[in-house]
Amino acid sequence: MLSYRHAFHAGNHADVLKHFVEVELLRYLNQKEKAWWYIDTHAGAGAYELDRGYAAQNAEFESGIARIVDAPDLPPALGAYIDLVRRFNGPGALKHYPGSPWFAAELMREQDRMRLFELHPADADLLAENFEPLAKQLIVDRADGFKGLKAFLPPPPRRALVLIDPPYEVKSDYRTVVSTLQDALQRFATGTYAVWYPLLQRPECHELPRQLKELPAKSWLHVTLSVHKPALSGLGMHGSGLVVLNPPWTLADTLKQTMPWLVGKLAQDTHARYQLETGGAE
Numbered sequence: 001m002l003s004y005r006h007a008f009h010a011g012n013h014a015d016v017l018k019h020f021v022e023v024e025l026l027r028y029l030n031q032k033e034k035a036w037w038y039i040d041t042h043a044g045a046g047a048y049e050l051d052r053g054y055a056a057q058n059a060e061f062e063s064g065i066a067r068i069v070d071a072p073d074l075p076p077a078l079g080a081y082i083d084l085v086r087r088f089n090g091p092g093a094l095k096h097y098p099g100s101p102w103f104a105a106e107l108m109r110e111q112d113r114m115r116l117f118e119l120h121p122a123d124a125d126l127l128a129e130n131f132e133p134l135a136k137q138l139i140v141d142r143a144d145g146f147k148g149l150k151a152f153l154p155p156p157p158r159r160a161l162v163l164i165d166p167p168y169e170v171k172s173d174y175r176t177v178v179s180t181l182q183d184a185l186q187r188f189a190t191g192t193y194a195v196w197y198p199l200l201q202r203p204e205c206h207e208l209p210r211q212l213k214e215l216p217a218k219s220w221l222h223v224t225l226s227v228h229k230p231a232l233s234g235l236g237m238h239g240s241g242l243v244v245l246n247p248p249w250t251l252a253d254t255l256k257q258t259m260p261w262l263v264g265k266l267a268q269d270t271h272a273r274y275q276l277e278t279g280g281a282e
Contacts, residue, residue: 008058008060009058009060010048010050010060010061010097010099011048011050011060011061011064011065011066011094011097012060012061012063012064012065013060013063013064013225013227013239013240013266014064014196014198014225014237014239014240015061015064015065015097016064016065016068016225016262016266017223017225017240017242017262018100018165018194018196018240018242019081019098019100019103020078020081020258021194021223021242021244021251021255022100022103022104022161022163022194023080023081023084023103023107024077024080024081024248024250024251024254025161025192025194025244025247025248025251026038026103026104026107026161027080027107028248028250028251029159029161029192030107030109032159033111034111034157034159035109035111035112035113035157035159036112036113036155036157036159036160036161037112037113037114037115037152037155037156037157037159037160037161038101038104038108038112038113038114038115038160038161038163039114039115039116039117039149039152039155039160039161039162039163040100040101040104040114040115040116040117040145040162040163041117041145041146041148041149041162041163041164041165041166041180042117042118042119042145042164042165042166042167043099043100043101043116043117043118043123043127043140043145044099044100044101044118044123044127045099045118045122045123045126045127045130046098046099046100046101046102046116046126046127046130046131047088047096047097047098047099047102047126047130048096048097048098048099049095049096050094050095050096050097051095061094061097063227063266063268064266065085065094065097066094067265067266068082068262068265068266069082069085069086069094071265073261075257075258075261077254077257077258078258078261078262081103084098084103084106084107085097085098087106088102100163100165101114101116101127101130101131102130104161105131105134105138108134108137110137112137113137113138113155114131114134114137114138114139115138115139115141115152116131116138116139116140116141117141117143117144117145117148117149118140118141118142118145119142119143119144119145121142124140124142127140128140145164145166146166146176146177146180149162149180149184150183150184150187153184153187153188153191154187154188154191155188155191158188158190159191160188160191160192161191161192161193161194162184162191162192162193162194163194163196164177164180164181164193164194164195164196165195165196165197168197168198168204171204174197174204174205174207174208177195177197177208177212178208178211178212178215181193181195181212181215181245182215185215185216185217185245189216189217189218190218190246191246192244192245192246192247192248193217193244193245193246194242194243194244194245195208195212195242195243195244195245196240196241196242197209197240197241197242197243198237198239198240198241199224199226199230199237199238199239199240199241200236200237200238201230201231201235208243209222209241209243212243212245213243213279215245217245217246217280218246218280219245219246219247219278219279219280220243220244220245220246220247220278220279220280221242221243221244221247221251221252221255221276221277221278222241222242222243222244222275222276222277222278223241223242223244223255223259223274223275223276224239224240224241224242224274224275225239225240225241225259225262225263225266225274226238226239226271226272226273226274227239227263227266227267227268227272228267228268228269228271228272229269229271241275247278252276252278255276256276259274259276260274262274
């Protein structure tokens with residue numbers, strides 16, 4: 001299905017969690033000089049306008065990034081992520097929000113590479129246009145990232161972050177995430193894989209993290225952020241989660257320091273909360 005456009009949700013609470021973790025994962029890879037690859041299976045357009053177009057219709061960013069971008073009590077661990085959002089906007093008001101590929105591009109060094117998949121034709125064209133100046137370091141592929149991922153694993157430097165965040169428009173996306181990672185771990189067991197998923201009143205959302213934690217990765221981390229009570233109707237997303245396979249050892253402590261603050265800033269009612277758990281080998 002090709003109806004989903006991430007621009008409607010740009011900068012919301014789910015983006016805050018996802019991109020904060022993404023930045024931390026890439027900063028950890030940058031601690032070594034050896035090259036890394038960033039592979040994004042559902043890259044979107046890569047950049048979004050907040051003051052007009054799709055993002056302005058629901059203005060989800062107002063209950064997300066807008067609540068924290070200028071916070072005077074910002075935890076130090078969130079500083080790198082917020083600095084990148086500010087850099088994308090320049091001086092003045094918050095009018096733009098970067099997508100996952102832009103954060104990676106800003107942290108990418110000369111030796112690093114990006115591989116971006118986007119199936120939606122309009123977003124794929126925007127993605128290629130937005131990152132045309134980096135053409136020597138990246139490939140934009142108008143293709144199904146689930147199917148295309150295997151062609152790039154294992155990456156030549158044997159260091160990579162793979163971000164998987166499909167729209168989950170269809171129930172089969174949940175099964176495909178698991179099967180894609182089963183294959184990916186066979187091809188590249190030491191890679192870091194970050195899987196985003198929505199918190200919905202659907203059994204698939206509860207089953208996915210359990211299934212991911214059972215995959216043969218050396219270790220895993222699971223973090224969720226819920227910003228309000230689930231609707232009685234069962235409709236709508238009340239939060240989101242990330243499962244990171246083979247996470248850096250520093251990530252859990254970073255999240256312990258920041259998630260309580262994020263809950264306080266992004267809460268929409270008294271039911272807001274976070275969950276953090278780890279497992280596997282140390």
